[in-house]
Structures are given as C-alpha cells and as structure tokens.
Amino acid sequence: xxxxxxxxxxxxxxxxxxxxxxxxxxxxxxxxxxxxxxxxxxxxxxxxxxxxxxxxxxxxxxxxxxxxxxxxxxxxxxxxxxxxxxxxxxxxxxxxxxxxxxxxxxxxxxxxxxxxxxxxxxxxxxxxxxxxxxxxxxxxxxxxxxxxxxxxxxxxxxxxxxxxxxxxxxxxxxxxxxxxxxxxxxxxxxxxxxxxxxxxxxxxxxxxxxxxxxxxxxxxxxxxxxxxxxxxxxxxxxxxxxxxxxxxxxxxxxxxxxxxxxxxxxxxxxxxxxxxxxxxxxxxxxxxxxxxxxxxxxxxxxxxxxxxxxxxxxxxxxxxxxxxxxxxxxxxxxxxxxxxxxxxxxxxxxxxxxxxxxxxxxxxxxxxxxxxxxxxxxxxxxxxxxxxxxxxxxxxxxxxxxxxxxxxxxxxxxxxxxxxxxxxxxxxxxxxxxxxxxxxxxxxxxx
Amino acid sequence: xxxxxxxxxxxxxxxxxxxxxxxxxxxxxxxxxxxxxxxxxxxxxxxxxxxxxxxxxxxxxxxxxxxxxxxxxxxxxxxxxxxxxxxxxxxxxxxxxxxxxxxxxxxxxxxxxxxxxxxxxxxxxxxxxxxxxxxxxxxxxxxxxxxxxxxxxxxxxxxxxxxxxxxxxxxxxxxxxxxxxxxxxxxxxxxxxxxxxxxxxxxxxxxxxxxxxxxxxxxxxxxxxxxxxxxxxxxxxxxxxxxxxxxxxxxxxxxxxxxxxxxxxxxxxxxxxxxxxxxxxxxxxxxxxxxxxxxxxxxxxxxxxxxxxxxxxxxxxxxxxxxxxxxxxxxxxxxxxxxxxxxxxxxxxxxxxxxxxxxxxxxxxxxxxxxxxxxxxxxxx
Numbered sequence: 001x002x003x004x005x006x007x008x009x010x011x012x013x014x015x016x017x018x019x020x021x022x023x024x025x026x027x028x029x030x031x032x033x034x035x036x037x038x039x040x041x042x043x044x045x046x047x048x049x050x051x052x053x054x055x056x057x058x059x060x061x062x063x064x065x066x067x068x069x070x071x072x073x074x075x076x077x078x079x080x081x082x083x084x085x086x087x088x089x090x091x092x093x094x095x096x097x098x099x100x101x102x103x104x105x106x107x108x109x110x111x112x113x114x115x116x117x118x119x120x121x122x123x124x125x126x127x128x129x130x131x132x133x134x135x136x137x138x139x140x141x142x143x144x145x146x147x148x149x150x151x152x153x154x155x156x157x158x159x160x161x162x163x164x165x166x167x168x169x170x171x172x173x174x175x176x177x178x179x180x181x182x183x184x185x186x187x188x189x190x191x192x193x194x195x196x197x198x199x200x201x202x203x204x205x206x207x208x209x210x211x212x213x214x215x216x217x218x219x220x221x222x223x224x225x226x227x228x229x230x231x232x233x234x235x236x237x238x239x240x241x242x243x244x245x246x247x248x249x250x251x252x253x254x255x256x257x258x259x260x261x262x263x264x265x266x267x268x269x270x271x272x273x274x275x276x277x278x279x280x281x282x283x284x285x286x287x288x289x290x291x292x293x294x295x296x297x298x299x300x301x302x303x304x305x306x307x308x309x310x311x312x313x314x315x316x317x318x319x320x321x322x323x324x325x326x327x328x329x330x331x332x333x334x335x336x337x338x339x340x341x342x343x344x345x346x347x348x349x350x351x352x353x354x355x356x357x358x359x360x361x362x363x364x365x366x367x368x369x370x371x372x373x374x375x376x377x378x379x380x381x382x383x384x385x386x387x388x389x390x391x392x393x394x395x396x397x398x399x400x401x402x403x404x405x406x407x408x409x410x411x412x413x414x415x416x417x418x419x420x421x422x423x424x425x426x427x428x429x430x431x432x433x434x435x436x437x438x439x440x441x442x443x444x445x446x447x
Numbered sequence: 448x449x450x451x452x453x454x455x456x457x458x459x460x461x462x463x464x465x466x467x468x469x470x471x472x473x474x475x476x477x478x479x480x481x482x483x484x485x486x487x488x489x490x491x492x493x494x495x496x497x498x499x500x501x502x503x504x505x506x507x508x509x510x511x512x513x514x515x516x517x518x519x520x521x522x523x524x525x526x527x528x529x530x531x532x533x534x535x536x537x538x539x540x541x542x543x544x545x546x547x548x549x550x551x552x553x554x555x556x557x558x559x560x561x562x563x564x565x566x567x568x569x570x571x572x573x574x575x576x577x578x579x580x581x582x583x584x585x586x587x588x589x590x591x592x593x594x595x596x597x598x599x600x601x602x603x604x605x606x607x608x609x610x611x612x613x614x615x616x617x618x619x620x621x622x623x624x625x626x627x628x629x630x631x632x633x634x635x636x637x638x639x640x641x642x643x644x645x646x647x648x649x650x651x652x653x654x655x656x657x658x659x660x661x662x663x664x665x666x667x668x669x670x671x672x673x674x675x676x677x678x679x680x681x682x683x684x685x686x687x688x689x690x691x692x693x694x695x696x697x698x699x700x701x702x703x704x705x706x707x708x709x710x711x712x713x714x715x716x717x718x719x720x721x722x723x724x725x726x727x728x729x730x731x732x733x734x735x736x737x738x739x740x741x742x743x744x745x746x747x748x749x750x751x752x753x754x755x756x757x758x759x760x761x762x763x764x765x766x767x768x769x770x771x772x773x774x775x776x777x778x779x780x781x782x783x784x785x786x787x788x789x790x791x792x793x794x795x796x797x798x799x800x801x802x803x804x805x806x807x808x809x810x811x812x813x814x815x816x817x818x819x820x821x822x823x824x825x826x827x828x
Contacts, residue, residue: 016636016639282485282489283489283492283493283496285755285800285804286486286489286490286493286755286797286800286801286804287493287496287797287800288493288497288758288759288793288796288797288799288800289759290759290760290761290762290763291759291762291777291789291792291793291796292496292497292500292793294762294777294781294789294793295497295500295501295789295790295793296500297781298781298784298789299501299786299789319752369642372642372643373642373644376642376643376644376647379647380644380646380760380763383646383763383766383767384762384763384766384778384781385781385782386781398650402767407653407654407657407658407665408658408665410658412654412658415650415654416654419647419650419651422643422647423643423647426642426643427639427640427642427643429642430638430639430640430641430642431639433639434638434639
C-alpha cells in the first residue's frame with residue numbers, strides 16, 4: 001500500500017504523467033457517462049438505427065458548434081409537430097367536411113439552404129382519405145402553392161422530390177427555390193425571416209383527424225454531427241470510450257500477465273520446458289499476426305470478445321518473454337528462493353509467490369504502454385470492416401467515413417472526431433507509461 | 448540446435464589479416480546455413496498453423512464443397528444431354544461428378560492428410576484458384592494475384608524502412624552528441640506519439656495534404672491513367688509515395704531515435720571510449736569505431752522489431768492509402784470473402800517475415816563479431 005502511495009507521489013513529479021492521468025480520468029468519466037445516459041441495449045438499438053429512429057436528423061451534417069467558427073451560418077434542423085403542440089392546429093367543423101389548419105411558422109436566419117423539408121402525416125379515417133393542400137409563405141409575403149394530394153394513414157412528403165413544385169420554381173430544386181427572393185433570377189442567397197408552411201387539410205368523416213410534423217433538415221446537427229444513415233455520431237463517440245478502454249486494458253493485462261507467468265514457468269522448470277517456450281516464441285515472432293487475426297475475423301466471428309481472445313493468444317509468446325526471462329534468471333539465483341526451496345515450497349508456490357511479484361515493477365510500465373497499441377488495433381480492425389457488428393466504436397465511424405468518401409466530400413468532422421479521440425486516449429496511456437517506465441527503471445532516468 | 452563450433456580453421460602460417468577475412472566469411476556462411484534451416488522450420492510451422500486456423504472445423508473444406516456443387520450443377524445445367532435424363536439419372540450423374548471433383552481436390556481424405564497436402568501446396572506457393580479476385584493479367588491463380596501485388600508493397604515498405612533507418616541513426620547520433628539539449632528534450636517529449644500506428648498518421652496526412660491543400664494525391668500508386676513515359680511514371684509514383692513514407696516515418700521516428708540515442712549513450716559511457724578519448728583520437732573516429740560499431744547490433748535488433756511490426760500492419764496501412772499492394776489485396780479478399788486469397792496472403796506474409804528476419808540476421812552476423820553459430824541468446828529477437 002505504501003509502495004503504491006510512494007509511486008503515485010513520485011508520478012506527480014512528472015508533468016507528462018499528470019497530463020496522462022487527467023486524460024485517463026476524463027475518459028473514465030466519459031465511459032461512465034456513456035453507460036449511464038445511453039444504456040448498452042439502447043445504444044445498440046440506436047446504432048443499428050435505420051430511418052425509423054433517425055428520420056428527424058439530416059444526413060452528413062457537421063456538428064452544430066461549427067457555426068461559432070464561420071461567418072456564414074449554416075441551417076440547423078427545425079422540427080415542429082401538431083401532435084405535441086409545437087405547431088398550432090385549428091379545427092373548423094363544417095356541414096359535411098371538417099377543415100384542419102396546421103401552421104408551421106419558423107424563423108430562418110441562416111445563410112445557406114437546408115438539405116430538405118419533409119412533412120410527415122398521420123391521419124385517422126375509416127373510408128374516405130383526407131385531402132391536403134399545402135402552401136408556403138415567404139417573409140416578404142409571397143405565397144407559393146406547394147402541393148395538394150389525398151393522404152393515407154401515414155405518409156411522408158419531401159419537397160426535394162416534388163418535380164411539379166420544381167417546375168413552378170423555375171426549375172430550382174424546391175429546398176432552395178422556396179427560400180430565394182425570386183426563383184426566376186436563379187440561385188440567390190436565402191431570404192432571412194419568418195417562413196410559414198400552411199397545411200390545410202379537409203376531412204370527410206366525423207371522427208377523422210389529421211396531424212402533421214414538419215422537419216426542416218439543416219446542414220448542422222447536434223454536438224457531433226451525423227453520418228450517412230442520419231445517426232447521431234455522439235452515440236458512437238461516447239460508447240467508443242468504454243469499448244476501446246476495455247479492449248485495450250483487457251488485452252494488455254491478459255497479454256502481460258500470461259507472458260510473465262509463462263516466462264516464470266519456463267525459467268523455473270528449465271530444460272525442455274524452457275526450450276519449448278523459447279522455440280514457440282521464435283515461431284510466434286514470424287507468425288503474421290494481423291493476417292491471422294483477419295482470417296479469424298472473417299471466417300469465425302467478428303465478436304469483439306473472440307478477437308480479444310485471439311489477440312491475447314497470439315501476443316502471449318511475444319518478444320517480452322525474453323525480457324522477463326532475463327530478469328527471472330537473475331531472481332532465480334537469489335538466496336531467498338533457495339531458502340524457500342529449503343523449507344520445501346512447491347514449484348507453483350515459488351513461481352507465484354516469489355518469482356512473479358519481483359517482476360511487477362517492470363511489468364506495470366510495459367502494461368500501460370501496451371494499451372494504446374491495442375486501442376489502435378481495435379480501431380484498425382474496424383477500418384478493415386472487421387469491427388464488432390453491433391457495437392458502436394470509433395474505428396467503425398472512421399470505416400463508415402472512409403467508405404463514404406468523407407475526405408473527398410470535405411466532411412472532415414466525420415474522420416476528425418473519432419481520430420482525435422483515438423489520439424487523445426492513445427497519448428494518455430503512452431504518456432503515463434513513459435513516466436512509469438522512468439520511475440520503475442531508474443537506470444534510464446539519467447539519460 | 449547444434450552447439451557452437453569454432454569456425455576458424457585457417458592455417459597458422461598464413462598472414463593474420465587473411466586469416467581474419469576467411470574466418471569472418473566462413474563464420475557468416477555457417478551462421479547463414481544454420482539460420483536458414485531454423486527459419487525454414489519456423490516458416491513450415493507458421494504456415495501449418497495458418498492452415499489449421501483457416502480450416503478449423505473443416506470450414507474451408509465446406510466452402511470448397513459448396514463451390515464444387517455449384518460448379519457441377521452449372522456445368523450440367525448447360526449441357527443439352529443432361530436435360531434428357533430422368534431425375535434419378537440426373538442425381539446420379541451429378542453425385543459422381545461431384546465425387547470426382549472432390550477426389551481431385553483431395554477432399555475425401557482425412558483432415559490430417561489433407562492438412563499436410565495443403566502445407567506442401569502452400570510451401571511451394573501452389574495456393575489454388577481465387578474465387579472472385581483476378582490479377583491484372585486476368586489470371587485467377589492466387590499465386591499470380593498475390594505475386595503481382597508484391598512489388599508495390601516491397602517498394603513502399605523497403606523505401607520507408609531504408610529512409611527510416613538512415614535518418615533515425617543520424618538523428619540518434621546527433622541527439623546523443625548534444626544530449627540534454629533542446630532538441631533532445633523535444634524528441635523525448637514526442638516519444639509517446641509513436642504509440643499511434645502509421646495508418647493513423649496517414650489519415651491526418653491525407654486530410655491535410657490531399658483534402659485541404661490538394662498538393663498530393665489521396666492514395667493509389669500512380670495517376671489514372673498511368674503516364675506512358677517511364678520518367679513521368681516514376682515521377683507520378685514518387686508523388687504517390689510521399690505521404691505513405693512520411694506516415695511510416697512519423698509513426699516510428701521519435702521512439703526509435705530516442706531509444707537508439709539511449710543505446711548510444713550507454714555505449715559511449717564505456718571505459719574503452721574514455722580510453723580512446725585519452726589516446727587523443729578524433730571524435731569522428733571515436734564515434735565510428737568505438738560507439739557506432741558496438742551499438743549497431745542492438746540497433747538492428749530494435750529495427751528488426753519495427754520492421755516486423757510494420758509488415759504485420761501493412762493491411763491497414765495499404766487500405767488507408769489505397770496502395771495496390773499485398774495488404775490491400777488481403778483487404779479486398781476479406782470484402783469478397785475470397786478464402787484462397789486470404790489464406791494465400793497469410794502464407795506470403797509469413798514468408799516475408801521470415802525473409803526479413805533472415806536478412807537482418809545476416810546483417811547482424813556481419814556487424815557483430817560475437818555471433819556464434821547456434822548461440823541462441825545473441826540473435827535478434
């Protein structure tokens with residue numbers, strides 16, 4: 001206990017260790033936050049997603065805070081619904097028909113056009129479908145007829161897909177044409193001010209009703225932006241923290257612990273046991289680690305736990321065995337081992353109670369410096385398309401971004417967000433491990 | 448492994464200098480032969496393990512059976528004679544044809560026998576036919592598919608390795624000369640950045656130099672279409688190689704320069720260096736003969752580990768840079784689920800690793816006079 005306290009005290013003398021520890025603390029807080037706010041099952045459902053869950057988000061939207069850094073303000077998503085009262089709805093009963101008037105009124109102060117505008121209708125009727133008439137009122141008072149049609153129980157209308165409207169807007173894409181001062185003059189910057197989309201529905205039955213929800217898809221969304229499937233990247237960014245930390249820690253811990261035990265057994269028993277371990281290590285050195293991992297990934301399982309197991313298995317007979325072996329060779333000759341042998345201690349007792357503890361100071365820095373390698377390995381496998389199919393991780397974001405040509409299209413946020421998180425977490429463990437190495441191996445301190 | 452034998456059998460009457468060269472040559476030669484044998488055994492074991500993993504539970508066999516069935520039924524469906532047969536006759540003919548095909552591929556033998564057959568095939572690079580992929584020349588042989596992609600990989604990683612080795616040694620030497628200086632401290636501070644692999648730096652480099660600045664291409668090996676003249680082709684190749692080489696360089700330079708500088712410092716604190724200084728030798732001489740020479744074996748060991756690490760990471764690296772090499776072939780094979788290519792690439796990577804280790808072993812034997820045949824401890828590991 002005292003030793004740990006002393007080590008910690010000494011650790012605080014290294015600025016790099018402090019930076020590393022602070023980042024690791026933040027990462028831990030982040031993982032707890034992720035697991036508390038988005039429970040595991042919910043995260044999986046959200047990430048599997050599909051349009052049903054994410055229909056209110058735009059595609060390929062950069063994070064909302066980008067507006068603070070640019071003079072040109074890009075539109076955010078605006079959502080209004082008559083069902084939850086964000087859009088006023090008036091019902092005027094008539095003799096045989098009832099008029100339902102829903103007005104979406106919103107302020108549009110942005111310098112760019114939205115991606116699209118969609119209206120989702122939900123209706124109740126038994127025989128005759130309600131009829132919809134939609135019109136658009138610009139801030140300068142012009143009224144544009146948008147569309148009219150009969151609607152079934154649930155229906156979605158996207159202005160960008162309305163060719164008739166496009167023709168009325170002199171051929172401009174409707175999501176842009178609705179915002180320009182005069183469509184005949186071509187594409188001019190959008191007019192700022194309050195727009196209105198009026199949905200005038202006529203129902204033909206006594207208990208028939210119409211509700212509508214308007215979504216104006218912006219070009220920016222949320223704290224992290226969205227991907228090609230409209231998913232909020234925040235989920236994968238947050239959940240990537242616990243996943244990569246767990247993978248890195250478990251892989252590093254498993255590898256170092258097993259390597260050390262094997263080295264200790266080899267040294268203690270000597271002879272053919274030691275020889276076999278040495279030969280296995282040499283063969284393992286030339287085993288193509290990643291191709292074999294890829295083989296296991298493609299043929300058997302993408303599950304992160306299987307991959308973790310194989311990673312540990314392939315790394316156990318790593319080059320570290322030679323280092324540990326050298327140290328154990330020295331320890332083996334110590335007099336206290338001789339004393340233990342004299343009082344009749346068994347092999348396993350000597351290995352686990354006398355040999356192994358002696359090497360722990362050497363082991364801890366090694367363990368910590370190994371973590372980033374495994375964190376990057378997990379991301380790298382995801383980039384090859386071998387990530388866990390269900391888990392949202394950083395590597396998978398980069399993989400999606402690469403496959404959708406994010407860098408060609410200028411969607412830098414998509415690559416940068418996970419990459420920076422990867423870099424920060426890798427760096428944190430590397431900084432800490434580096435300082436630990438200097439504390440535990442004072443030989444290097446003078447250099 | 449055999450015990451060390453004394454390789455010197457030059458006659459005492461011969462001049463000392465000549466004796467030394469002969470002994471060096473025979474020492475390296477014997478060492479090479481023994482190492483070659485051991486490494487060959489290693490590669491056999493590595494390839495056999497690859498086959499075992501690839502065919503655990505007869506997984507690859509099943510795929511192969513399925514393909515035979517598909518091929519046979521396709522073949523028969525196209526033949527007019529087959530259509531006139533009765534249902535039973537059709538089934539019989541199909542079964543017999545499948546059996547012939549399976550026998551041809553040795554699928555009727557027990558797995559142990561088959562695994563050794565596969566091993567022999569893999570070692571002689573008879574890697575079978577690809578399911579989907581084809582080489583640029585149109586061949587479906589896995590060997591051709593893979594060997595065609597080998598030169599780009601060797602070119603890229605070879606260039607990067609040479610570049611890295613020379614620069615790292617030079618930087619490490621100059622850091623050790625001015626140890627404690629500002630640059631030394633900068634390098635120490637930047638060492639943790641080496642925890643990120645090359646592909647990771649690649650993403651940032653592509654973002655900056657290709658996407659933002661448009662100075663260099665996003666990836667690939669040459670412009671499309673490839674330039675016709677040799678000079679322009681080389682120029683285009685060079686342009687495409689800049690970013691990958693820098694990415695490899697950035698990911699390893701700080702750590703290796705720092706580690707090697709520490710080696711230099713350790714060796715320059717030896718007594719014989721002080722002795723040489725006392726003798727009044729020039730610092731250039733001391734550096735070359737008293738510091739660099741004894742440090743080189745240690746450095747080569749460390750470099751061998753870096754090179755091996757780089758080889759194994761080639762798949763991700765080439766995928767990020769769309770470099771048309773072996774690693775990317777493996778990546779494409781994963782996407783197409785082309786099992787023969789996946790197994791074949793793994794085998795080739797095993798070969799590449801062994802060859803790398805072997806070459807570095809020879810260099811090691813050349814620079815380290817202490818190396819004796821069979822002396823397991825002094826080999827780079």
